[in-house]
Each structure stands twice: as C-alpha cells, then as structure tokens.
Amino acid sequence: DAAAYAAAAKRLAAAINTALYNESSGVYVDMRQTHLIMPLATGVVPQAAEARVTQNLETAIHGCGDPVLGCGHVDTGLTATYFLIKHLTETGRNDLIFTMANQTTFPSYGFFLERGLTTWPEDWHVSTGDSLMHGCFNSIGLWPLEGIAGIKVDASNLECPLTIRAGVDTGDVTWARGSRKTLQGQAQSSWAVGAHGFRHEVTVPANEVA
Numbered sequence: 001d002a003a004a005y006a007a008a009a010k011r012l013a014a015a016i017n018t019a020l021y022n023e024s025s026g027v028y029v030d031m032r033q034t035h036l037i038m039p040l041a042t043g044v045v046p047q048a049a050e051a052r053v054t055q056n057l058e059t060a061i062h063g064c065g066d067p068v069l070g071c072g073h074v075d076t077g078l079t080a081t082y083f084l085i086k087h088l089t090e091t092g093r094n095d096l097i098f099t100m101a102n103q104t105t106f107p108s109y110g111f112f113l114e115r116g117l118t119t120w121p122e123d124w125h126v127s128t129g130d131s132l133m134h135g136c137f138n139s140i141g142l143w144p145l146e147g148i149a150g151i152k153v154d155a156s157n158l159e160c161p162l163t164i165r166a167g168v169d170t171g172d173v174t175w176a177r178g179s180r181k182t183l184q185g186q187a188q189s190s191w192a193v194g195a196h197g198f199r200h201e202v203t204v205p206a207n208e209v210a
Contacts, residue, residue, distance in 0.1 A: 013044045026052035033060045034080040041083040061096050072099040073108055085139040094147040098171040149178030149189045
C-alpha cells in the first residue's frame with residue numbers, strides 16, 4: 001500500500017508541476033501566498049526549485065508592493081494558513097512568522113486581538129454577523145511554544161531539540177519562557193536578551209519514556 005500511494009503521489013506532483021509551475025518566474029499560478037505555500041508544504045516542489053519558490057513566498061509575505069496588504073501581512077485562507085505557519089515553523093523561518101504575527105492592521109491576528117476577539121472569526125474582515133467560532137487549522141497557536149520559546153519535539157526521537165536565534169526568530173521580543181509535556185517528560189526553555197547578551201536555559205527530560 002505504501003509503495004502504491006508513494007507512486008500515486010509522485011505522479012500527482014508531476015502533473016501539478018506540469019500544469020501549474022512556471023519555470024521562468026518560479027511561481028505556481030501567481031504570487032499569492034496560498035499558491036506558493038501549498039506546493040512547498042506538500043512536497044510537490046522539485047528540490048532544484050525549492051529555494052526559488054521559497055524566495056518568492058518570502059517576497060509575497062513582505063508584500064511591500066501590494067497597495068492593499070502592505071508589508072508583512074498574512075494573505076491565506078482557512079486551510080492554507082495552517083500549512084503556511086506549519087511549514088515556516090518546521091523550516092526555521094520564525095522570522096517570517098514573527099513579521100506576520102506582529103501586525104495589528106488588516107489582515108492580521110493583531111487585527112483580531114485589537115477588536116477584543118478571543119476566538120477565530122469567519123473571515124479576516126471580522127464583518128458584522130460573522131461566526132466567531134471557526135476554530136479550524138489555527139496553527140499559530142503552537143508557534144509561540146515552538147518558535148518563540150524554542151521547544152520542538154520530534155516524536156521519533158528521545159531528544160527534544162531546542163533552538164533559538166536571537167535577533168532572527170525573536171524580533172523585538174527580549175525574553176520568553178515555556179514548558180511542554182513530551183513522551184519523555186517535561187521540557188522547559190527560557191531565554192532573555194540583555195546587557196549580558198543572549199542567555200538561554202533549557203531543561204530536557206531524561207532520555208527515557210516517562
């Protein structure tokens with residue numbers, strides 16, 4: 001079954017690339033964030049083209065030439081937002097997530113928060129009459145723990161890799177702390193940037209199943 005599904009996935013990826021990938025521009029369909037992240041996150045992009053498509057995604061996120069979005073806003077729908085944050089977290093692009101998470105103008109998470117919302121609305125506009133309980137694929141919820149606190153758990157490994165790049169992943173945040181239950185026990189991470197420089201303290205569970 002695994003071999004059959006792998007072969008089908010390979011055929012589908014090839015068909016998607018043939019139909020939708022533009023080799024001259026390095027985009028799928030156009031420069032929309034959704035159209036760039038979905039092929040990247042699902043492994044459709046050929047290895048030789050990954051860097052170029054990723055650069056186009058970064059350009060789309062910064063979006064400084066967009067008269068509506070401006071710079072650094074998220075421009076994805078319900079499903080693609082999940083894949084965008086998940087992929088950027090897994091590939092260590094916390095700097096891009098921080099840029100989007102730090103916005104307060106439309107469309108952004110901060111736009112929601114400044115209007116007193118504590119649940120996910122039906123759309124980015126937060127229109128009158130929208131449902132406020134669309135809690136699907138809200139991958140931003142895990143990012144502060146994995147991206148800011150730096151606790152990433154690999155379920156196939158008994159170790160818990162904790163990595164933070166001061167000034168890259170952290171933006172203007174000067175300290176963070178977090179903890180997370182793992183299969184091996186409790187993992188804790190805390191860091192701060194100050195006169196002493198960058199200080200990172202971690203507590204990793206014993207190398208055994210708790």
